[in-house]
Amino acid sequence: MILELLRVVRIARDAERLRMNVGPAEAVATQRAGGRRKKERSARARKRLRRMIIRVDARWPGGGNCFRRVLIELALDAGAARDRLVFGLDIGRTGHVAFEGTEDVTFDVAFALGPE
Numbered sequence: 001m002i003l004e005l006l007r008v009v010r011i012a013r014d015a016e017r018l019r020m021n022v023g024p025a026e027a028v029a030t031q032r033a034g035g036r037r038k039k040e041r042s043a044r045a046r047k048r049l050r051r052m053i054i055r056v057d058a059r060w061p062g063g064g065n066c067f068r069r070v071l072i073e074l075a076l077d078a079g080a081a082r083d084r085l086v087f088g089l090d091i092g093r094t095g096h097v098a099f100e101g102t103e104d105v106t107f108d109v110a111f112a113l114g115p116e
Helices: 002-021 024-036 043-058 066-076 078-082
Strands: 085-090 094-099 109-113
Touching: 002 024, 002 043, 002 066, 024 066, 024 078, 024 109, 043 066, 066 078, 066 094
Parallel strands: none
Antiparallel strands: 085 094, 085 109
């Protein structure tokens, strides 16, 4: 549990740097490359990882961010690194990023970014 927390915190810093300094396609590609070198987690282990990511992300200065959470998960799990992402936008309101099929939400505009 502590080791997982440390992994998430370390990757969170990298994910935040990418989120703030490069475009989404480059950030995703960078994190996927790291994630491909990791072990693929079982569904249960990935759910635990996601909960840890949410806990760390919620305490991040400025609050949680869906794109940061996705970037962290991409880098820490080979299965996530192969999953398709959905970027959704509600015109004049907000946007959201999630793994395809994990959330039941609709947007005015959505596009998918698959593994390269």
